[in-house]
Amino acid sequence: MTEKTMSLISADERRELERTAVRVRRAILRMLKAGRSGHIGGALSCADILTALYFKVMRLDPQRPDWPERDRFVLSAGHKCLALYAALSERGFLDECVLDTYGTHCTNLGGHPDMHKVPGIETNTGALGHGLSIAGGMAMGLKMDGVDAKVYVVMGDGELAEGSNWEAAAAASHHRLDNLLVFVDRNRLQIGGPTVDVMSFEPLDRRWESFGWEVRVIDGHDMGQIVACAANAPFAPGKPSVVIADTVKAKGLSFAENKVEFHYWKATEEGLAIAERELKEAEERIG
């Protein structure tokens, strides 16, 4: 079940993506600095997946955010929107100055994404268990029109307790939506504690498989594996694909990694300074 596919990217491309991911994380911290608090744990656990999608995988044009043939991205776990704002900014969909408005009165960058306020955002998510159905409808509409675009979704693992996800999973399989690729950001923590203790949906791979999906399990921080999965999707013709991406909550901040209290962080000056230093060190390690 584990994705063993050789990386489809060169060492240089991998380094470039990793450097971009550091910039995405830096943008996340910039917003936290402005707004003082946010859902940092999940934003950092999915930041590498979003970086790979926005900088290597998806067919996009920042100048034409409503281009009908673009690939679609749906952040079902809308509270991870710091990662989405950061990726969109880095990719040129919005000016980086806008990041400094996060958390301010009437900002366009709210605590959950608003498609009517930020170019490049496809859906208004936040209430959990909505994104997969909407993404399924997009995939269905694109297929009906013969457009070869794909729909990518990032879901949280805690989010999977919402029954509506499983309605959507069944429908996507029934309607053979093989232009749909889901990443489950399995960081194994939700606000109330370890996901397996709060409400276990393990074994995730077999659950998805039983709903008619083709499953891969990867290291969700490995650019090579993320890109390879996207390149190989659909994993089986006529079936929707799901990648269970094992990730680390708050990845990149040593003091916060794998700690449930960093699901939502009220940032401190000291914490931000340490985070900035650690990102710089990460950048230097990449070279």
Added chain:
Amino acid sequence: MTPMLKDPRKTFGEALVAAGEKNPRIVALSADSSSGSGLTPFQKRFPGRHLEFGIMEQGIMGFAAGLATTGKIPFVVAIAPFVTARPFEMFRNDLGYMRQNVKVVGRCAGLTYSDLGATHQSLDDVAIIRTIPGVTILNPGDPVDIVKAVHAAAEHVGPVYIRIGSPPMPVLMDEAYPFRIGKGVVVQEGDDVTLIGTGTVFSKAAGAAKLLKDQGIHARLINLHTIKPLDTELILKAARETGRIVTVEEGYTAGGMGGCIAEFLSAEHPVRIRRIGIDDRFAEPGPYEDVLALYGLQSEQIADTVVSFLKS
């Protein structure tokens, strides 16, 4: 002359085929029982444009929203409570907040399923859906209205909820009349009182207006086929000119059409209002016409209520 009766679901289904002929972007989504939703003709005419979801009454809303983002005009059709109360958050977020061009058709609304009890009746649909910003609510008063509502909804950009019943409806409106979303219709002039009917029981209000006429009471009869946006101009004029308002609906008066009108007039031009519908209760089961009578919704009862209201 007794008006002709038509099946509202069949009428809806035929109208959707006609709208589908005009606009290839229209697709129909059903949550099982597509034939009960009147979709068989659409399914036959446009097999590739009918999408089945089974009894998946939450997910279907998100799929409709996603389809709409690609330019489709989805009509989601199912039993009224299961496209309103059941997936309320999906209706609110995916259709309302996302401003998606989806049309939700709640069929067998109100007390239609009188025998099946409260789980299958939708008395609260208007009250809950009208809280969603930007959603239009159409409650056609006869078969002519149903056809016009389907075409108007297809042309309108934005989420629309259309409420239809199931028992045969008398044809009361002139096919040539201009149906405009947000504009009620004065069907009969009168200055003694205003009688505002909507949807499945507009015909009962119309019957009451006739009975009142026989007693020398001239009621202004309004067919309020759009509950949201409310035709404030027409209602204000009626309040000013007749001084008393009686509303008739097959649903909860709290938050329903009567509630909308009371809210509006209490702020703009307070007049006495009598709201006829279902009060704060789950309805009793029984044959449809008997259950309507239990809540004072037969024409004779409405007329009596108006008479006593005018005396009070």
